[in-house]
Amino acid sequence: MTDAKPSQDLVRARTDEHVLRALMQHRRLTRAELATEIGISRPTAGESVRRLTERGLVADTGERTPGGRGRGRVGSYYALAPEIGVALAVTIAPAGVVAECLDVYGDTVTRAVRPIDRPARPAQVAGALRDAAAWAVETSGRPARLAVVGAADPVDRATGRLVHLPDAPFLVGELDPAAILAPLVHPRPITAEDGEALEVIVDNDVNWAALAEPGRPGDFAYLYLGEGLGCAIVSDGEVRRGHSGLAGEIAHLLxxxxxxxxxPFIEVFNELGLRRPGTTAIDVDRVLTSKSGARKTIAAAVAGAIAAVVALADPQHMVIGGEWGPALIDVIEAAAKELPRNVPIRAAAHTGTTEPVLAGVKAEALRRLRSSVVWAQSLT
Amino acid sequence: MTDAKPSQDLVRARTDEHVLRALMQHRRLTRAELATEIGISRPTAGESVRRLTERGLVADTGERTPGGRGRGRVGSYYALAPEIGVALAVTIAPAGVVAECLDVYGDTVTRAVRPIDRPARPAQVAGALRDAAAWAVETSGRPARLAVVGAADPVDRATGRLVHLPDAPFLVGELDPAAILAPLVHPRPITAEDGEALEVIVDNDVNWAALAEPGRPGDFAYLYLGEGLGCAIVSDGEVRRGHSGLAGEIAHLLxxxxxxxxxPFIEVFNELGLRRPGTTAIDVDRVLTSKSGARKTIAAAVAGAIAAVVALADPQHMVIGGEWGPALIDVIEAAAKELPRNVPIRAAAHTGTTEPVLAGVKAEALRRLRSSVVWAQSLT
DNA sequence: CGATTCTAGTCAGGGCCCTTGCCTAGAAAG
DNA sequence: CTTTCTAGGCAAGGGCCCTGACTAGAATCG
Known part of the structure; x- marks a missing residue:
């Protein structure tokens, strides 16, 4: 008599979401296992699997329960269908481009690395990006549903392009990663209906590195001190990017x-003669070998930046990362002790340049891939 | 055969929430009007009203549809029950204490104003606060379910106490508004189960004033320049308070x-001789009558603070408020034009000292009161 | 003034989703 | 070969919502 009952769909969608999330966590489950895991009845679990199979999100793996479990009837294992696809996680840094394909379990399926010249030539960077991403997607043999990109330069939040702020270090150069990667990405058609379903997400690498810090409480700040100067501000548990995505671009902070x-912060390195000639980058090697006097000047400048972060963002603690930041942490800490408001300071847990960024990028890519699967089913 | 079906409760709770929200918006509706307004069937609307009436959240007003509507059977108007109670909205400033009781429609039921001495004496402030709040609640004749407080000093996020930052203006003094107001507040018993159901919320007045700014896009900053120096940072649509609630306490910003x-920002006023002798407050009158040279120095200092906000928070625009901020907006704007990253600057829409704060406090109090009603029904 | 008109509210029937209880399938253990 | 034990399916029932029909009751019209 009736056919449109949106209110009832709600509870069915909830059941299906539980099934999908359980399969993301356990990889393969029988219908009976799903029922006990989720806390629903076996008929309901069976129905949900039937619906999701029909929709192409879940598939019978062909595996059967091992007899080792004891006597009893064999069960059929179900898992998420491979057609769900993969997510592309990419980092773009002066050291090169890394592109990985992740499946819905968070496993790396393929990984491509491409070096780039120093200083970076935009055309070559674009080529390396396209090449690495295409190879990773191709080789994975599965459709890429979305891409998350971390780049070592400021990113415009609206367009996803790398932007050159006046006089700040600009390492990678003009680039529009979204335009380059879009042809490789084929989102599930349904996802496109969703308002926020961006296919390519680009953000500054420091923000992603902060995301990968362990513990990650509600409010902290990640100060990146390397060839460039950056800062990620995590407030109420989320990285805050600001209106244009340029929050934490502290090169010009007084x-x-x-x-x-x-x-301005970056001027300090000019005056100390610690910028690489002919470029906008800080000379990391010379900073690391600098004398005590210069180190103290640098530390005072860093402490001033920390004071600004404390005053404006009130972090629980500061994390210092980047190529030379952790090496100078003692002087920095000493200088910061003089500040009117004290704040704990520690070095970043991950010290490499690309791996922490990639970890954050992958975490976000996985989160979004999983969400896209769950959303897909609720929007049919 | 069964009695526990949590999944089904979900859709019933959703219906009840829709009914409650519709009544918050329209104040009184018949069951038929509820049905068409919400888009549910009349029997369902009738059932929901019956449940909510039984639970004491909704009551028959006794009114009947006016005959003027035409022929047809008369309908019974239902409205939210008065026992739902009121929310207490309070501001504490050097000028005095204001306490208002709001009903669930956002109307001010009672309002009490108590002046306090300058400089503030903590015992008197506490007395005025207790007195104003008690009178407002008493006179309203309805139970106060929660309180939201705006205070003109830094607020510790964890304890809700006003805190004295070293050397920063401290206008109201030691005070624990939560302890004073808690005896007046009687939350619905059910609400207490909810994790985040705080009864008394205290925050810095600048943060509330920012909340009251019109338009209020996702990312902006509100710079308060008065007896004290403050800054509210709105990021991704929310006021960001930081770990201790001290985000935006910019007195010591370099x-x-x-x-x-x-x-430090506050030192500028020291060096210009513009702080009130014997107190930590800025002398507003003397700032307003200061000569061009001093004004330019002040403007340069403000521009430095703006640069820090832009670098760290990347607001879409800056709003300048406080007793003397808008008066100096031209010089400030001129100084800010020199900054490497440009940002639009405008004066605050509301210029008074307590009214914009109270507007923000009331908005939050109303939001929380309404939420508490909706949550109350879903937790039974 | 009675018949008509029109709307508020209620009742009956039915669909969907979930649950419990019982049955069947089918392999391992004895 | 029988027993044992678990995966999966079927049937019945409850809760929520919906549609459609019915009742209640006041205003309007002839």
Whole structure:
């Protein structure tokens, strides 16, 4: 008599979501296992599996319960269908491009690495990006549903392009990763209906590295001190990117320079002669081998930046990362002790340059891939 | 055969929530009006009203549909029960204490104003607060379910107490508003089960004033320049308070002082002799009558603070409020034009000192009161 | 003034989703 | 070969919502 009952769909969608999430966690389950795992009845579990199989999200693996479990009838294992596809996780840094394909379980299916020249030539970077991503997707043999990109330069939140802020280090150069990767990405048609279903997400690498920090409480800040200067601010459990995505671009933050003058953060390195000639990057090697006096000047400048972060964002603690940040943590800590508001400081847990970024990128890619699967089923 | 079916409760709870929200918006509706308004069938609307009436959340007003509507049977108007209670909205500022009781429709039921001495004496402030709140609740004749407080000093997020930051203006003084107001607040018993159901919420007044700004897009910052210096940072649509609730306490933010030296923001006023003798407050009158040179120094310091906010939070625009901020907006704007990253600046829409704060406090109080009603029904 | 008109509210029947209880299938253990 | 034990399916029933028909009751019209 009736056929449109949106309110009832709600509970069915909830059941299906539980089934999908259980399969993401356990990889393969029989219908009976699903029922006990989720806390629903076996007929309901069976119905849900039937619906999801019909929709192509779940498939019978062909495996049967091992006899080792004891006597009793054999059960059929179900798992998420391979057609669900993979997510592309990409980092773009001066050291090169890394592209990985992740499946819905978070496993790396394929990985491509492409070096790039220094200084970076935009055309070559674009080529390496396209090449690495295409190879990873091709080789995985599965459709890429979305891409998450971490880049070592400021990213415009609206367009996803890398942008050159005046006088700040600009390492990778003009690039539009979204445009390059879009042809490789084939989202499930249904996902496109969703408002927020972006196919390619680009963000600054520091923000992703912060995401990969362990513990990750509600409020902290990640200060990146390397060839560039960056800062990720995590507030109420989320990385805050700001209106254009340029939150934490601290190159021009006023801080204490030589002789106590107020100058932009990046200028301090100019005045100390620690920028690479002909580029906008900080010379990491020379910072690491600098003398005590220069180190103290740098530490005072860093402490000034920390004071600004504390005043404006009130983090629970500061994490110091980047190529030279952790090496100077003692001086930095000493300088920060003088600040009116004290804040615990520690070095970043991961010290490499690409791996922590990639870890954060992968975490987000996985989260989004999984969400896309769950959303897909509720929107049919 | 069965009695526990949590999944089905979900859809019933959804229906009840829709009914409650519709009544919050329209104040009184017949069951038939509820059905068409929400888009459910009349029997369902009738059932929901019966449940909610039984639970004491909804009551028959006794009114009947006016004959003027035309022929047809008269309908019974239902409305939210008065026992739902009121929310207490309070501001504590050097000018005095204001306490208002709001009903679930956002109307002010009672309002009490108590002046306090300058400088504030903690015991008197506590007395005025207790007195104003008690009078407002008493007179309203209805139980207060929660309280939201705006105070003109830094607020510790965990304890809700006003805290004295070293050397920063401290206008109201030691105070624990939560302890004072808790005896007046009687939350619905059920609400207490909810994890986040705080009875008394305290926050810095600047944060609330930002909440009351019109338009209120996703990312902006509100710079408060008055007796104290404060800043509210709205990121992704929410006021970000930081780990201790001290985000935006910018008195010690390093900025440009006289002769281009890097000094804390509040020190600039010291060096210009613009702090009230014997207190930690800025002398607003003398700032307003200051000469061009001092104004330029102040503007440069403000621009330094703005640069820090832009670098760290990347707001879409800056709003300047407080007793003297809008008066100096031209010089501030001129100084900010020199910054490497440009940001639109405008004066706050509301210029008074307590009214914009109270508006934000009331908005939050209303939001929480309404939520508490909706949650109450779903937790039975 | 009575018949008509029109709307609020209720009742009966039915569909969907879930649950419990019972049955069948089918392999291992004895 | 019989027993044992588990996966899966079927049937019945309850809760929620919906549609459609019915009742209640006041205003309007002839």
């Amino acid at each position: 801080t204490v320079g030589p002789k106590g003058r107020a100058i | 900025t440009v002082g006289p002769k281009g030296r890097a000094i």
